[in-house]
Amino acid sequence: MKTKKPLPLLTVLVYLFVIAGTLVIAFPLYITFVTAFKTLDESARSFFSLPSGLYLGNFAAVVSDEYFRNYIANSIGVTAGAVGIIAVFIPMVSYAISRNMQRSRYYRFLYIYFILGVFVPFQVFMVPLTQMMTKFGLLSQVGLVLCYVAFGLCEGVFLYVGYLKSIPLEIEEAATIDGCNTVQTFFKIVYPISKPMTATVIILDTLWVWNDFLLPVLMLNRSPKNWTLPLYQYNFKSAHMFRYNLAFAAFLFSIVPMILLYAFLQRYIIEGLTAGAVKT
Known part of the structure:
Protein backbone atom coordinates (compact mmCIF):
# COMPACT_ATOMS: atom_id res chain seq x y z
CA MET A 1 0.00 0.00 0.00
CA LYS A 2 1.42 3.31 -1.09
CA THR A 3 1.62 6.09 1.45
CA LYS A 4 0.92 9.65 0.45
CA LYS A 5 3.97 11.85 0.43
CA PRO A 6 3.71 15.00 2.54
CA LEU A 7 3.36 18.25 0.65
CA PRO A 8 6.63 20.12 0.14
CA LEU A 9 7.18 23.09 2.40
CA LEU A 10 7.08 25.51 -0.53
CA THR A 11 3.66 24.20 -1.62
CA VAL A 12 2.30 24.60 1.90
CA LEU A 13 3.60 28.17 2.05
CA VAL A 14 2.01 28.96 -1.32
CA TYR A 15 -1.36 27.62 -0.14
CA LEU A 16 -1.13 29.62 3.08
CA PHE A 17 -0.25 32.74 1.10
CA VAL A 18 -3.25 32.23 -1.22
CA ILE A 19 -5.60 31.65 1.72
CA ALA A 20 -4.30 34.77 3.50
CA GLY A 21 -4.70 36.85 0.34
CA THR A 22 -8.25 35.56 -0.15
CA LEU A 23 -9.16 36.53 3.41
CA VAL A 24 -7.66 40.00 2.99
CA ILE A 25 -9.87 40.55 -0.09
CA ALA A 26 -12.99 38.78 1.17
CA PHE A 27 -13.20 40.31 4.65
CA PRO A 28 -13.80 43.94 3.53
CA LEU A 29 -16.44 42.68 1.07
CA TYR A 30 -18.11 40.77 3.89
CA ILE A 31 -18.17 43.86 6.13
CA THR A 32 -19.61 45.95 3.29
CA PHE A 33 -22.41 43.52 2.53
CA VAL A 34 -23.50 42.75 6.10
CA THR A 35 -23.32 46.36 7.29
CA ALA A 36 -25.41 47.61 4.37
CA PHE A 37 -28.30 45.37 5.47
CA LYS A 38 -28.11 46.21 9.20
CA THR A 39 -29.94 48.80 11.22
CA LEU A 40 -27.90 51.31 13.20
CA ASP A 41 -28.69 49.48 16.45
CA GLU A 42 -27.49 46.17 15.05
CA SER A 43 -24.21 47.71 13.95
CA ALA A 44 -23.76 49.27 17.39
CA ARG A 45 -24.26 45.90 19.10
CA SER A 46 -21.97 43.90 16.82
CA PHE A 47 -20.15 45.30 13.84
CA PHE A 48 -19.03 41.90 12.48
CA SER A 49 -22.13 39.74 12.97
CA LEU A 50 -24.67 38.87 10.30
CA PRO A 51 -27.82 41.01 10.11
CA SER A 52 -31.01 39.63 11.63
CA GLY A 53 -32.79 40.30 8.34
CA LEU A 54 -32.42 42.05 5.00
CA TYR A 55 -33.07 45.61 6.12
CA LEU A 56 -33.48 47.80 3.02
CA GLY A 57 -33.94 51.12 4.78
CA ASN A 58 -30.32 52.09 4.17
CA PHE A 59 -30.72 51.68 0.42
CA ALA A 60 -33.97 53.64 0.46
CA ALA A 61 -32.25 56.47 2.33
CA VAL A 62 -29.41 56.57 -0.19
CA VAL A 63 -31.73 56.57 -3.20
CA SER A 64 -33.84 59.32 -1.65
CA ASP A 65 -30.88 61.73 -1.85
Missing part, protein backbone atom coordinates in the same frame (compact mmCIF):
# COMPACT_ATOMS: atom_id res chain seq x y z
CA GLU A 66 -31.93 64.41 -4.32
CA TYR A 67 -28.58 64.27 -6.12
CA PHE A 68 -28.02 60.49 -6.06
CA ARG A 69 -29.39 59.88 -9.56
CA ASN A 70 -27.21 62.72 -10.76
CA TYR A 71 -24.13 61.04 -9.25
CA ILE A 72 -24.95 57.78 -11.02
CA ALA A 73 -25.53 59.63 -14.29
CA ASN A 74 -22.19 61.44 -13.87
CA SER A 75 -20.34 58.17 -13.30
CA ILE A 76 -22.03 56.49 -16.24
CA GLY A 77 -21.40 59.48 -18.51
CA VAL A 78 -17.72 59.82 -17.60
CA THR A 79 -17.10 56.06 -17.82
CA ALA A 80 -18.95 55.60 -21.12
CA GLY A 81 -17.32 58.66 -22.67
CA ALA A 82 -13.77 57.78 -21.65
CA VAL A 83 -13.99 54.06 -22.41
CA GLY A 84 -15.80 54.67 -25.70
CA ILE A 85 -13.03 56.97 -26.96
CA ILE A 86 -10.34 54.63 -25.62
CA ALA A 87 -11.87 51.63 -27.39
CA VAL A 88 -11.56 53.36 -30.79
CA PHE A 89 -8.67 55.79 -30.44
CA ILE A 90 -6.06 53.57 -28.77
CA PRO A 91 -6.39 50.70 -31.30
CA MET A 92 -5.85 53.20 -34.12
CA VAL A 93 -2.72 54.62 -32.48
CA SER A 94 -1.42 51.15 -31.69
CA TYR A 95 -2.02 49.95 -35.25
CA ALA A 96 0.01 52.81 -36.68
CA ILE A 97 2.85 52.14 -34.24
CA SER A 98 2.92 48.35 -34.68
CA ARG A 99 3.04 48.54 -38.47
CA ASN A 100 5.68 51.27 -38.70
CA MET A 101 7.98 50.95 -35.69
CA GLN A 102 10.35 48.53 -37.42
CA ARG A 103 11.23 51.03 -40.16
CA SER A 104 10.65 54.38 -38.49
CA ARG A 105 12.53 55.90 -35.55
CA TYR A 106 9.62 58.23 -34.91
CA TYR A 107 7.22 55.39 -34.22
CA ARG A 108 9.79 53.55 -32.10
CA PHE A 109 10.29 56.69 -30.04
CA LEU A 110 6.52 57.12 -29.75
CA TYR A 111 6.13 53.55 -28.51
CA ILE A 112 8.90 53.92 -25.93
CA TYR A 113 7.44 57.27 -24.86
CA PHE A 114 4.06 55.68 -24.14
CA ILE A 115 5.63 52.72 -22.34
CA LEU A 116 7.63 55.04 -20.07
CA GLY A 117 4.36 56.63 -19.02
CA VAL A 118 3.40 53.38 -17.29
CA PHE A 119 6.27 53.81 -14.83
CA VAL A 120 5.61 57.46 -13.89
CA PRO A 121 3.55 57.74 -10.68
CA PHE A 122 0.48 59.93 -10.92
CA GLN A 123 1.62 61.92 -7.88
CA VAL A 124 4.59 63.25 -9.89
CA PHE A 125 2.44 65.28 -12.29
CA MET A 126 -0.71 65.65 -10.17
CA VAL A 127 -0.13 69.32 -9.28
CA PRO A 128 1.04 70.45 -12.77
CA LEU A 129 -1.92 68.63 -14.32
CA THR A 130 -4.38 70.40 -12.04
CA GLN A 131 -2.81 73.78 -12.80
CA MET A 132 -2.89 73.13 -16.53
CA MET A 133 -6.52 71.98 -16.55
CA THR A 134 -7.47 75.02 -14.43
CA LYS A 135 -5.77 77.35 -16.89
CA PHE A 136 -7.58 75.75 -19.83
CA GLY A 137 -10.94 75.85 -18.04
CA LEU A 138 -11.26 72.06 -18.13
CA LEU A 139 -12.02 71.30 -14.48
CA SER A 140 -15.16 69.52 -15.64
CA GLN A 141 -16.38 66.14 -16.76
CA VAL A 142 -15.10 66.85 -20.28
CA GLY A 143 -11.61 67.52 -18.94
CA LEU A 144 -11.84 64.41 -16.78
CA VAL A 145 -12.68 62.27 -19.82
CA LEU A 146 -9.73 63.74 -21.73
CA CYS A 147 -7.40 62.89 -18.84
CA TYR A 148 -8.64 59.30 -18.72
CA VAL A 149 -8.07 58.91 -22.45
CA ALA A 150 -4.54 60.34 -22.16
CA PHE A 151 -3.62 58.12 -19.20
CA GLY A 152 -5.22 55.08 -20.82
CA LEU A 153 -2.89 55.46 -23.81
CA CYS A 154 0.15 54.14 -21.96
CA GLU A 155 -1.15 50.75 -20.88
CA GLY A 156 -3.49 50.44 -23.86
CA VAL A 157 -0.74 50.95 -26.44
CA PHE A 158 1.49 48.47 -24.61
CA LEU A 159 -1.21 45.77 -24.72
CA TYR A 160 -2.43 46.48 -28.25
CA VAL A 161 0.96 46.69 -29.97
CA GLY A 162 1.94 43.29 -28.61
CA TYR A 163 -1.36 41.83 -29.76
CA LEU A 164 -1.32 43.41 -33.23
CA LYS A 165 2.15 42.01 -33.89
CA SER A 166 0.62 38.52 -33.67
CA ILE A 167 -1.81 39.21 -36.54
CA PRO A 168 -0.32 37.91 -39.83
CA LEU A 169 0.49 40.64 -42.32
CA GLU A 170 -0.76 38.41 -45.14
CA ILE A 171 -4.33 39.18 -44.09
CA GLU A 172 -3.78 42.89 -44.57
CA GLU A 173 -1.94 42.34 -47.84
CA ALA A 174 -4.92 40.37 -49.14
CA ALA A 175 -7.23 43.23 -48.17
CA THR A 176 -4.98 45.68 -50.00
CA ILE A 177 -5.08 43.54 -53.13
CA ASP A 178 -8.89 43.57 -52.88
CA GLY A 179 -8.82 47.36 -52.99
CA CYS A 180 -8.95 48.35 -49.31
CA ASN A 181 -7.01 51.39 -48.18
CA THR A 182 -5.36 51.64 -44.75
CA VAL A 183 -8.47 52.91 -42.97
CA GLN A 184 -10.69 50.24 -44.52
CA THR A 185 -8.16 47.53 -43.71
CA PHE A 186 -8.07 48.58 -40.09
CA PHE A 187 -11.82 48.86 -39.48
CA LYS A 188 -12.90 45.91 -41.65
CA ILE A 189 -10.07 43.45 -40.96
CA VAL A 190 -7.76 44.34 -38.07
CA TYR A 191 -10.24 45.86 -35.61
CA PRO A 192 -12.68 42.91 -35.72
CA ILE A 193 -9.78 40.47 -35.28
CA SER A 194 -8.68 42.48 -32.24
CA LYS A 195 -11.98 41.84 -30.42
CA PRO A 196 -10.40 39.91 -27.49
CA MET A 197 -7.92 42.71 -26.80
CA THR A 198 -10.58 45.37 -27.27
CA ALA A 199 -12.80 43.59 -24.74
CA THR A 200 -9.87 43.33 -22.34
CA VAL A 201 -9.06 47.05 -22.55
CA ILE A 202 -12.75 47.98 -22.20
CA ILE A 203 -13.16 45.88 -19.06
CA LEU A 204 -9.94 47.01 -17.40
CA ASP A 205 -10.55 50.69 -18.16
CA THR A 206 -14.20 50.50 -17.11
CA LEU A 207 -13.15 49.13 -13.72
CA TRP A 208 -10.51 51.85 -13.43
CA VAL A 209 -12.62 54.84 -14.49
CA TRP A 210 -15.74 53.78 -12.58
CA ASN A 211 -13.85 53.29 -9.31
CA ASP A 212 -11.28 56.08 -9.65
CA PHE A 213 -11.21 58.67 -6.89
CA LEU A 214 -8.06 60.74 -7.24
CA LEU A 215 -8.74 62.39 -10.61
CA PRO A 216 -12.39 63.24 -9.82
CA VAL A 217 -11.46 64.74 -6.46
CA LEU A 218 -8.97 67.03 -8.22
CA MET A 219 -11.26 68.06 -11.08
CA LEU A 220 -14.88 67.74 -9.94
CA ASN A 221 -14.87 68.65 -6.26
CA ARG A 222 -15.93 72.27 -6.78
CA SER A 223 -19.64 71.48 -6.92
CA PRO A 224 -21.57 68.46 -5.53
CA LYS A 225 -23.60 68.38 -8.75
CA ASN A 226 -20.50 67.22 -10.63
CA TRP A 227 -19.56 64.40 -8.25
CA THR A 228 -19.15 60.84 -9.41
CA LEU A 229 -20.06 57.94 -7.11
CA PRO A 230 -16.57 57.64 -5.49
CA LEU A 231 -16.69 61.36 -4.62
CA TYR A 232 -20.20 60.99 -3.26
CA GLN A 233 -19.08 58.11 -1.05
CA TYR A 234 -16.07 60.06 0.19
CA ASN A 235 -18.21 63.03 1.16
CA PHE A 236 -20.97 60.90 2.63
CA LYS A 237 -20.90 62.43 6.11
CA SER A 238 -23.36 64.20 8.33
CA ALA A 239 -22.56 67.11 10.56
CA HIS A 240 -21.95 65.03 13.71
CA MET A 241 -21.19 61.42 12.76
CA PHE A 242 -20.24 59.09 9.97
CA ARG A 243 -23.29 57.02 8.98
CA TYR A 244 -21.66 53.67 8.34
CA ASN A 245 -24.82 51.79 7.37
CA LEU A 246 -25.78 54.33 4.72
CA ALA A 247 -22.20 54.63 3.52
CA PHE A 248 -21.86 50.89 3.00
CA ALA A 249 -25.19 50.81 1.19
CA ALA A 250 -23.84 53.51 -1.11
CA PHE A 251 -20.68 51.44 -1.60
CA LEU A 252 -22.75 48.50 -2.79
CA PHE A 253 -24.40 50.64 -5.46
CA SER A 254 -20.92 51.28 -6.80
CA ILE A 255 -19.17 47.92 -6.48
CA VAL A 256 -21.91 45.44 -7.40
CA PRO A 257 -22.13 46.49 -11.10
CA MET A 258 -18.36 46.15 -11.44
CA ILE A 259 -18.29 42.78 -9.67
CA LEU A 260 -20.98 41.46 -12.03
CA LEU A 261 -19.20 42.93 -15.05
CA TYR A 262 -15.92 41.28 -14.10
CA ALA A 263 -17.57 37.96 -13.22
CA PHE A 264 -19.29 37.66 -16.60
CA LEU A 265 -16.46 39.02 -18.78
CA GLN A 266 -13.27 37.93 -17.03
CA ARG A 267 -12.65 35.24 -19.67
CA TYR A 268 -12.10 38.01 -22.23
CA ILE A 269 -9.35 39.47 -20.04
CA ILE A 270 -7.49 36.15 -19.95
CA GLU A 271 -8.05 35.57 -23.66
CA GLY A 272 -6.93 39.06 -24.61
CA LEU A 273 -3.82 39.06 -22.44
CA THR A 274 -2.65 35.66 -23.67
CA ALA A 275 -3.66 35.90 -27.33
CA GLY A 276 -0.63 37.98 -28.31
CA ALA A 277 1.86 36.17 -26.11
CA VAL A 278 3.06 33.88 -28.91
CA LYS A 279 3.52 35.01 -32.49
CA THR A 280 2.37 32.46 -35.03
Whole structure:
Protein backbone atom coordinates (compact mmCIF):
# COMPACT_ATOMS: atom_id res chain seq x y z
CA MET A 1 0.00 0.00 0.00
CA LYS A 2 1.42 3.31 -1.09
CA THR A 3 1.62 6.09 1.45
CA LYS A 4 0.92 9.65 0.45
CA LYS A 5 3.97 11.85 0.43
CA PRO A 6 3.71 15.00 2.54
CA LEU A 7 3.36 18.25 0.65
CA PRO A 8 6.63 20.12 0.14
CA LEU A 9 7.18 23.09 2.40
CA LEU A 10 7.08 25.51 -0.53
CA THR A 11 3.66 24.20 -1.62
CA VAL A 12 2.30 24.60 1.90
CA LEU A 13 3.60 28.17 2.05
CA VAL A 14 2.01 28.96 -1.32
CA TYR A 15 -1.36 27.62 -0.14
CA LEU A 16 -1.13 29.62 3.08
CA PHE A 17 -0.25 32.74 1.10
CA VAL A 18 -3.25 32.23 -1.22
CA ILE A 19 -5.60 31.65 1.72
CA ALA A 20 -4.30 34.77 3.50
CA GLY A 21 -4.70 36.85 0.34
CA THR A 22 -8.25 35.56 -0.15
CA LEU A 23 -9.16 36.53 3.41
CA VAL A 24 -7.66 40.00 2.99
CA ILE A 25 -9.87 40.55 -0.09
CA ALA A 26 -12.99 38.78 1.17
CA PHE A 27 -13.20 40.31 4.65
CA PRO A 28 -13.80 43.94 3.53
CA LEU A 29 -16.44 42.68 1.07
CA TYR A 30 -18.11 40.77 3.89
CA ILE A 31 -18.17 43.86 6.13
CA THR A 32 -19.61 45.95 3.29
CA PHE A 33 -22.41 43.52 2.53
CA VAL A 34 -23.50 42.75 6.10
CA THR A 35 -23.32 46.36 7.29
CA ALA A 36 -25.41 47.61 4.37
CA PHE A 37 -28.30 45.37 5.47
CA LYS A 38 -28.11 46.21 9.20
CA THR A 39 -29.94 48.80 11.22
CA LEU A 40 -27.90 51.31 13.20
CA ASP A 41 -28.69 49.48 16.45
CA GLU A 42 -27.49 46.17 15.05
CA SER A 43 -24.21 47.71 13.95
CA ALA A 44 -23.76 49.27 17.39
CA ARG A 45 -24.26 45.90 19.10
CA SER A 46 -21.97 43.90 16.82
CA PHE A 47 -20.15 45.30 13.84
CA PHE A 48 -19.03 41.90 12.48
CA SER A 49 -22.13 39.74 12.97
CA LEU A 50 -24.67 38.87 10.30
CA PRO A 51 -27.82 41.01 10.11
CA SER A 52 -31.01 39.63 11.63
CA GLY A 53 -32.79 40.30 8.34
CA LEU A 54 -32.42 42.05 5.00
CA TYR A 55 -33.07 45.61 6.12
CA LEU A 56 -33.48 47.80 3.02
CA GLY A 57 -33.94 51.12 4.78
CA ASN A 58 -30.32 52.09 4.17
CA PHE A 59 -30.72 51.68 0.42
CA ALA A 60 -33.97 53.64 0.46
CA ALA A 61 -32.25 56.47 2.33
CA VAL A 62 -29.41 56.57 -0.19
CA VAL A 63 -31.73 56.57 -3.20
CA SER A 64 -33.84 59.32 -1.65
CA ASP A 65 -30.88 61.73 -1.85
CA GLU A 66 -31.93 64.41 -4.32
CA TYR A 67 -28.58 64.27 -6.12
CA PHE A 68 -28.02 60.49 -6.06
CA ARG A 69 -29.39 59.88 -9.56
CA ASN A 70 -27.21 62.72 -10.76
CA TYR A 71 -24.13 61.04 -9.25
CA ILE A 72 -24.95 57.78 -11.02
CA ALA A 73 -25.53 59.63 -14.29
CA ASN A 74 -22.19 61.44 -13.87
CA SER A 75 -20.34 58.17 -13.30
CA ILE A 76 -22.03 56.49 -16.24
CA GLY A 77 -21.40 59.48 -18.51
CA VAL A 78 -17.72 59.82 -17.60
CA THR A 79 -17.10 56.06 -17.82
CA ALA A 80 -18.95 55.60 -21.12
CA GLY A 81 -17.32 58.66 -22.67
CA ALA A 82 -13.77 57.78 -21.65
CA VAL A 83 -13.99 54.06 -22.41
CA GLY A 84 -15.80 54.67 -25.70
CA ILE A 85 -13.03 56.97 -26.96
CA ILE A 86 -10.34 54.63 -25.62
CA ALA A 87 -11.87 51.63 -27.39
CA VAL A 88 -11.56 53.36 -30.79
CA PHE A 89 -8.67 55.79 -30.44
CA ILE A 90 -6.06 53.57 -28.77
CA PRO A 91 -6.39 50.70 -31.30
CA MET A 92 -5.85 53.20 -34.12
CA VAL A 93 -2.72 54.62 -32.48
CA SER A 94 -1.42 51.15 -31.69
CA TYR A 95 -2.02 49.95 -35.25
CA ALA A 96 0.01 52.81 -36.68
CA ILE A 97 2.85 52.14 -34.24
CA SER A 98 2.92 48.35 -34.68
CA ARG A 99 3.04 48.54 -38.47
CA ASN A 100 5.68 51.27 -38.70
CA MET A 101 7.98 50.95 -35.69
CA GLN A 102 10.35 48.53 -37.42
CA ARG A 103 11.23 51.03 -40.16
CA SER A 104 10.65 54.38 -38.49
CA ARG A 105 12.53 55.90 -35.55
CA TYR A 106 9.62 58.23 -34.91
CA TYR A 107 7.22 55.39 -34.22
CA ARG A 108 9.79 53.55 -32.10
CA PHE A 109 10.29 56.69 -30.04
CA LEU A 110 6.52 57.12 -29.75
CA TYR A 111 6.13 53.55 -28.51
CA ILE A 112 8.90 53.92 -25.93
CA TYR A 113 7.44 57.27 -24.86
CA PHE A 114 4.06 55.68 -24.14
CA ILE A 115 5.63 52.72 -22.34
CA LEU A 116 7.63 55.04 -20.07
CA GLY A 117 4.36 56.63 -19.02
CA VAL A 118 3.40 53.38 -17.29
CA PHE A 119 6.27 53.81 -14.83
CA VAL A 120 5.61 57.46 -13.89
CA PRO A 121 3.55 57.74 -10.68
CA PHE A 122 0.48 59.93 -10.92
CA GLN A 123 1.62 61.92 -7.88
CA VAL A 124 4.59 63.25 -9.89
CA PHE A 125 2.44 65.28 -12.29
CA MET A 126 -0.71 65.65 -10.17
CA VAL A 127 -0.13 69.32 -9.28
CA PRO A 128 1.04 70.45 -12.77
CA LEU A 129 -1.92 68.63 -14.32
CA THR A 130 -4.38 70.40 -12.04
CA GLN A 131 -2.81 73.78 -12.80
CA MET A 132 -2.89 73.13 -16.53
CA MET A 133 -6.52 71.98 -16.55
CA THR A 134 -7.47 75.02 -14.43
CA LYS A 135 -5.77 77.35 -16.89
CA PHE A 136 -7.58 75.75 -19.83
CA GLY A 137 -10.94 75.85 -18.04
CA LEU A 138 -11.26 72.06 -18.13
CA LEU A 139 -12.02 71.30 -14.48
CA SER A 140 -15.16 69.52 -15.64
CA GLN A 141 -16.38 66.14 -16.76
CA VAL A 142 -15.10 66.85 -20.28
CA GLY A 143 -11.61 67.52 -18.94
CA LEU A 144 -11.84 64.41 -16.78
CA VAL A 145 -12.68 62.27 -19.82
CA LEU A 146 -9.73 63.74 -21.73
CA CYS A 147 -7.40 62.89 -18.84
CA TYR A 148 -8.64 59.30 -18.72
CA VAL A 149 -8.07 58.91 -22.45
CA ALA A 150 -4.54 60.34 -22.16
CA PHE A 151 -3.62 58.12 -19.20
CA GLY A 152 -5.22 55.08 -20.82
CA LEU A 153 -2.89 55.46 -23.81
CA CYS A 154 0.15 54.14 -21.96
CA GLU A 155 -1.15 50.75 -20.88
CA GLY A 156 -3.49 50.44 -23.86
CA VAL A 157 -0.74 50.95 -26.44
CA PHE A 158 1.49 48.47 -24.61
CA LEU A 159 -1.21 45.77 -24.72
CA TYR A 160 -2.43 46.48 -28.25
CA VAL A 161 0.96 46.69 -29.97
CA GLY A 162 1.94 43.29 -28.61
CA TYR A 163 -1.36 41.83 -29.76
CA LEU A 164 -1.32 43.41 -33.23
CA LYS A 165 2.15 42.01 -33.89
CA SER A 166 0.62 38.52 -33.67
CA ILE A 167 -1.81 39.21 -36.54
CA PRO A 168 -0.32 37.91 -39.83
CA LEU A 169 0.49 40.64 -42.32
CA GLU A 170 -0.76 38.41 -45.14
CA ILE A 171 -4.33 39.18 -44.09
CA GLU A 172 -3.78 42.89 -44.57
CA GLU A 173 -1.94 42.34 -47.84
CA ALA A 174 -4.92 40.37 -49.14
CA ALA A 175 -7.23 43.23 -48.17
CA THR A 176 -4.98 45.68 -50.00
CA ILE A 177 -5.08 43.54 -53.13
CA ASP A 178 -8.89 43.57 -52.88
CA GLY A 179 -8.82 47.36 -52.99
CA CYS A 180 -8.95 48.35 -49.31
CA ASN A 181 -7.01 51.39 -48.18
CA THR A 182 -5.36 51.64 -44.75
CA VAL A 183 -8.47 52.91 -42.97
CA GLN A 184 -10.69 50.24 -44.52
CA THR A 185 -8.16 47.53 -43.71
CA PHE A 186 -8.07 48.58 -40.09
CA PHE A 187 -11.82 48.86 -39.48
CA LYS A 188 -12.90 45.91 -41.65
CA ILE A 189 -10.07 43.45 -40.96
CA VAL A 190 -7.76 44.34 -38.07
CA TYR A 191 -10.24 45.86 -35.61
CA PRO A 192 -12.68 42.91 -35.72
CA ILE A 193 -9.78 40.47 -35.28
CA SER A 194 -8.68 42.48 -32.24
CA LYS A 195 -11.98 41.84 -30.42
CA PRO A 196 -10.40 39.91 -27.49
CA MET A 197 -7.92 42.71 -26.80
CA THR A 198 -10.58 45.37 -27.27
CA ALA A 199 -12.80 43.59 -24.74
CA THR A 200 -9.87 43.33 -22.34
CA VAL A 201 -9.06 47.05 -22.55
CA ILE A 202 -12.75 47.98 -22.20
CA ILE A 203 -13.16 45.88 -19.06
CA LEU A 204 -9.94 47.01 -17.40
CA ASP A 205 -10.55 50.69 -18.16
CA THR A 206 -14.20 50.50 -17.11
CA LEU A 207 -13.15 49.13 -13.72
CA TRP A 208 -10.51 51.85 -13.43
CA VAL A 209 -12.62 54.84 -14.49
CA TRP A 210 -15.74 53.78 -12.58
CA ASN A 211 -13.85 53.29 -9.31
CA ASP A 212 -11.28 56.08 -9.65
CA PHE A 213 -11.21 58.67 -6.89
CA LEU A 214 -8.06 60.74 -7.24
CA LEU A 215 -8.74 62.39 -10.61
CA PRO A 216 -12.39 63.24 -9.82
CA VAL A 217 -11.46 64.74 -6.46
CA LEU A 218 -8.97 67.03 -8.22
CA MET A 219 -11.26 68.06 -11.08
CA LEU A 220 -14.88 67.74 -9.94
CA ASN A 221 -14.87 68.65 -6.26
CA ARG A 222 -15.93 72.27 -6.78
CA SER A 223 -19.64 71.48 -6.92
CA PRO A 224 -21.57 68.46 -5.53
CA LYS A 225 -23.60 68.38 -8.75
CA ASN A 226 -20.50 67.22 -10.63
CA TRP A 227 -19.56 64.40 -8.25
CA THR A 228 -19.15 60.84 -9.41
CA LEU A 229 -20.06 57.94 -7.11
CA PRO A 230 -16.57 57.64 -5.49
CA LEU A 231 -16.69 61.36 -4.62
CA TYR A 232 -20.20 60.99 -3.26
CA GLN A 233 -19.08 58.11 -1.05
CA TYR A 234 -16.07 60.06 0.19
CA ASN A 235 -18.21 63.03 1.16
CA PHE A 236 -20.97 60.90 2.63
CA LYS A 237 -20.90 62.43 6.11
CA SER A 238 -23.36 64.20 8.33
CA ALA A 239 -22.56 67.11 10.56
CA HIS A 240 -21.95 65.03 13.71
CA MET A 241 -21.19 61.42 12.76
CA PHE A 242 -20.24 59.09 9.97
CA ARG A 243 -23.29 57.02 8.98
CA TYR A 244 -21.66 53.67 8.34
CA ASN A 245 -24.82 51.79 7.37
CA LEU A 246 -25.78 54.33 4.72
CA ALA A 247 -22.20 54.63 3.52
CA PHE A 248 -21.86 50.89 3.00
CA ALA A 249 -25.19 50.81 1.19
CA ALA A 250 -23.84 53.51 -1.11
CA PHE A 251 -20.68 51.44 -1.60
CA LEU A 252 -22.75 48.50 -2.79
CA PHE A 253 -24.40 50.64 -5.46
CA SER A 254 -20.92 51.28 -6.80
CA ILE A 255 -19.17 47.92 -6.48
CA VAL A 256 -21.91 45.44 -7.40
CA PRO A 257 -22.13 46.49 -11.10
CA MET A 258 -18.36 46.15 -11.44
CA ILE A 259 -18.29 42.78 -9.67
CA LEU A 260 -20.98 41.46 -12.03
CA LEU A 261 -19.20 42.93 -15.05
CA TYR A 262 -15.92 41.28 -14.10
CA ALA A 263 -17.57 37.96 -13.22
CA PHE A 264 -19.29 37.66 -16.60
CA LEU A 265 -16.46 39.02 -18.78
CA GLN A 266 -13.27 37.93 -17.03
CA ARG A 267 -12.65 35.24 -19.67
CA TYR A 268 -12.10 38.01 -22.23
CA ILE A 269 -9.35 39.47 -20.04
CA ILE A 270 -7.49 36.15 -19.95
CA GLU A 271 -8.05 35.57 -23.66
CA GLY A 272 -6.93 39.06 -24.61
CA LEU A 273 -3.82 39.06 -22.44
CA THR A 274 -2.65 35.66 -23.67
CA ALA A 275 -3.66 35.90 -27.33
CA GLY A 276 -0.63 37.98 -28.31
CA ALA A 277 1.86 36.17 -26.11
CA VAL A 278 3.06 33.88 -28.91
CA LYS A 279 3.52 35.01 -32.49
CA THR A 280 2.37 32.46 -35.03
